[in-house]
Amino acid sequence: MSEIVAMSVEPLDLPLAEPFEISLGTQHEASNVLVTVETADGTTGYGDGSPLPPVTGETQAIAIEAAQAMASIVEGCLTSNYRPIIQAVRQTFPKTPSATFAVETAILDAYCREHEIPLSELFGSTPRPVETDMTIPLLPQSEATKRATSAANSGYEHLKIKTGNDVSEDVERVSAIHDAVPDAALKIDANQGWTPKETAWFADRVADRGVHLELIEQPVPATDVTGLADTRRRVDVPIAADETVFTPEDAIRVVTEDAADIINVKLGKSGPLATADIIAIAQGADTDLMIGCMLESAIGIHTSAHIVAGTDAFSYVDLDGNRLLAEDIIPTSDGPIHEIAGPGHGVTPGL
Template sequence: MSDVVSVTVEPFDHPLEEPFEISLGTRRTAANVLVTVETEAGAVGYGEGSPLPPITGETRAAAVETARTLADLLDGEDVADYRDLVGEIRAAVPGAVSALFAVETALLDAYCREVDIPLSALFGGRPAPVTTDMTIPILAPERAADRARRAADAGYDHLKIKTGTDVDDDVERVRAVARAVPEASLKVDANQGWTVTETCRFADGVADGGVALELIEQPVPASDVAGLARVRERVDVPIAADEAVFTPADAVRIVREEAADVVNAKLGKSGPLAVADIAAIATGADLDLMIGCMLESAVGIHTSAHVVAGLGAFTYVDLDGNRLLAEDVLDDDGPEHEISGPGHGVTP
């Protein structure tokens, strides 16, 4: 194997095709970070992070500076030592999740390209097509229904509806989508926007409207794990923990407190190697697994898809971030991600 000879960090923007509103705010551009790692053998790996301050705790400027600091820790190191190196950079700046995701991915990608294997092989499997859902943002009911019909026409039969605002408005949005695409499987994501009581009222409201949901994702604040457990006790719909799980230790807490039925393991929160650990914890506790994303291009999305293909453990796949961009680094669309190697297979 060979040593790292160059690490570069660049900010880059991805305008969105349409404004994307969740309970934490509205985005019109994905302000992302691209990290490139080159080895002395000429292998080049790419990694991407997509900071969102209310979730990741980082601005893009902070993520860029952190990634540049981490670059010094990789310089001259053997890429074959990727697991130890990932441990070192995560110990150096715990919590800088977007910068860490970009650097870790670029390192793993460079290693896999140097030994000519797909990234999925690091996680135990071959590259295989990965099918994602499509997310409907917070919109008025009629506009949400229109977005849902467009998604269904494009081949998406699993939809995730953003909620977490006024409960009555959220119920009406979900009912409108269900009427518009009655054959679609629906889940909702409140992004921490409700209380326990509001979550229960929402669940009753959609049930009274005859809408069956696959799951309700992170209805209460991430810090309120006890509240998440109360929701799980009181609501018949499966409950997913998202922002409450950044680390394997967080996943252990969710299991111990019986706070969720599903764990959303996001590479943008945890990085590829820790997601594998989180998946093992959830699987061992007989919880379902979901994989999610931020507003990443195919660099980040295909990295996640390789983890899905490699582990083969995910019941729910929410990897549509690049489908929301006005233009991606790859020219593809639709619900299926065709992934390849070596590495994650994407050269921006």
């Protein structure tokens, strides 16, 4: 295969259709990073990352600076050596996961485009349509119910409800959404906002109101693995680890300490190759899997969807990041189905 002759990095600012509020803060736009690699034979690969300081520890400026510095590792290498290149990038820049995700995606995209194969085949299978849920942000009860009803009317059968501020208000809002869309499957994401005791109280209160929950995601702080395990013991609802798991080593700790029923893997935390390692760890430990996202454009979201199609490993799919954008980098559907294709992840900006 040919040599990577150039890698460029630029900001990718994508306004959101509506403000997106979670317990960690409110976003009004996706301040992303776009990476492009070019090979000697004229192939171009694209990647993007969506830094979120409370989660990834990066601002857009930090991610751009890091990605630009990664060019010294990437340029001059053969795309066929993608695994050692990506390993070197991640070892050298361990604290910038959004930047490394963008770079890793661009390299893998170029490799697959050179071979004229979809990215999913690199992970085991051909592309297929991938269904996502829709996230309901932290909103006043009436607005949250309105958003949930609109999503259900647009074909979304699975909803993820953001919680994690006032637990009593969370009970009322989740119950109201259930009453408004009783057929929707509901997931809860507290984004580290609760204690184990609060999580148990919440789960008991919504159960008393007849609300069935698929899972509760990351109820306690990311570093509190002991608290996560305590929550799992207290609560009958399956508990998912999200911000707790960035690396395969993090996944090993979660399964060793029986801290979660589900691991939520995000390429924006781990990248495609490490995600494959985390899948293997979870499957070996009989731990269920979810795939999530940040506010990536179609580039990052379709990359994640290719991992879903390629591995067939995920029971829960939360890939709605680009559905929250006012306008994506390519025309995309507003519905729950991601139609993916190749070669690579199949997304060329502007086309």
